[in-house]
Each structure stands twice: as structure tokens, then as C-alpha cells.
Amino acid sequence: MRRMAHTPVTANRTLACIRKMLNLAEVWGYRPDGSNPCRHVPKYPEKGKTRYITDEELARIYAYLGWADAEGLEHPLLTLAIRLQFEFAARMSEIRLLEWAWVDFENRRVVWPDSKTGDISKPMSQEAYQLLSSAYCIEGSPYVCPSIFDGKIAMPEGTYVNGWTRILTRAKVPHVGTHGIRHRAVTDIANSGVSVKIGMALTAHKTATMFMRYVHAEDDPVRAAAEKVANRRRDTIGSKALANTKAPASPVEPTETRTSLGNYRPFRHRKVQSRAVPPGTKRASSMEQVQNKPEEIAT
Secondary structure, eight states: OGGGTTOHHHHHHHHHHHHHHHHHHHHTTSSOTTOOTTTTOOOOOOOOOOOOOOHHHHHHHHHHHHHHHHHTOSOHHHHHHHHHHHHHTOOHHHHHTOBGGGEETTTTEEEEEEETTEEEEEEOOHHHHHHHHTOOOOTTOOBSSBOSSOTTSBOOHHHHHHHHHHHHHHTTOOOOOTHHHHHHHHHHHHHTTOOHHHHHHHHTOSSHHHHHHTOOOOHHHHHHHHHHHHHHHHHHHHHHHHHHHHSOOOOOOOOOOSBTTBSOOOGGGOOOTTSOOOTTSHHHHHHHHHHHHHHHHHO
């Protein structure tokens, strides 16, 4: 683990894989119970590094995709896969493994029977419907985005990742992983004004916490909100100041004070017996003696 400290995410995934292997070895009887040496190995802290795709970068990406489709610079299956991932706010694996049998054009829905989070169903937008209805198809292939060289298998992950990296380079956009597509799509859903419940249905997140982890705060809306709050505070201060100028304050009448500090008297100088006193103090003991004297005299 120490040798992989510079790559904490990879180190944690490696640790999880080894821990699972040793746990299965215990279940299958190859190791004694509780002998997994990975149980008490701490994980490295992971910091989210998924960069947000800005509006300008998104426009550059789509401009290049349109140019690539028109000039034949990229394979149409690759550009289709990237467009579909944006439209469905999907994971890369969901687009790579998408089959035509899961696409319901009549009801305009796509169903993934075995996704990362189980069985999910998403509606098609008009853009997604047009993409799928006019998609480049390979005869005999069950996949919407099959391998470029072999239509019987799904598009390899390396083909997708390398193609996405190449598109970013040609569009002059700084590098961001393919999961950044999903982050951008989820942020667009959240900023569209829909409820969190509907947003979770569109992204197939099981919890609101996971849904909000994908939402990035855009700079312009945050700046506009800060300006709105500042203006409201300024208006409140101005209205209060105007009200104070219209109604002059009444003069303060001088009052007699018992001490040089005003009417405040420290606790130790208060001599009224009705005041509660801290137990165990000298004054408390003296007051108890005074209260007990009449009883002694009576006896």
C-alpha cells in the first residue's frame, strides 16, 4: 500500500480486491476464519477529481462532434455513444452494453435489465429518440454501440476511452474522464428545476446523497445568488435607516444608579436573603447559621 500512496484510488481498489479474494478463501475453507490480513489495513482518503465540463467546453465538444460526423473524422458508433451518454446521463458501461432489445421505440423508453444499480428504466428525450431511430446499425449485432471491428461484441472500454480522449484533444478541451459526461448531464438535470426524486429517476441513483454528489455548482448561478442576497441585505439596511431618520429617537432620561458601574451589582455583594446563593460558599454557610438560630433559641 505504501508503494501506491501516490495513487490512492488505485491502492484502495487493489486493497478491496485482495480483501474480497481472501474473504472468499475463508468461505471456501482454504483459510481459517478471521485470518484475513487486510481487515485492519486503512484506506487512503480519496478526493473527488472529476472535473466539471463548462458550457464553453460543452459547446466545443458538440461542435466537433457535428464536424466529425459531417467530415467522417470519427467513427459514427463512437460519436453516437458519446451523444447517448450525454442524453441519458448514463454510465459508460450502460452505453457500451446497450442492446437493441432493450429499446422500446413505441413507449420511448430504454430498459437496462442488469445495470450497476439493478434494473433501471429511463424515458427517451426527443433528441435521444432521433439518435436511436437514425443510428448507424451493424447487421446481426445485438448492441447499439458494438465494437468497430466485430459487431458481435460490445464496444471495448479502451476504444471508448481513447476515442473520448482524442475528441477532447481535437476539440481543444482539457482532459476529463468519461464519467465527467455523467457529472455534466446530472448537473444539467439538477439545474433544470426538477425535483430530486425526478432527477434520481433520470439518473438511476438510489439515494439523494449520491445524486447530489454528481451535481456541480455552476459559477454564474452562484454568483447571481450571492449578488441577489447582497442586494436584499442592502435594501433592508436602507429601509431601516430611512425609517430611523423619519422617527427621531426619544431622549434617554438619566436614572439614579446605586454604584459607579450602574445598577449592576456582583453576586457577592447582593445581601438580599431571597436570592439564591451557590452552595458551599461562605455566604451560604452564614445564612444557614442565621436561619438555624431561631430554632436553637426555641429549643
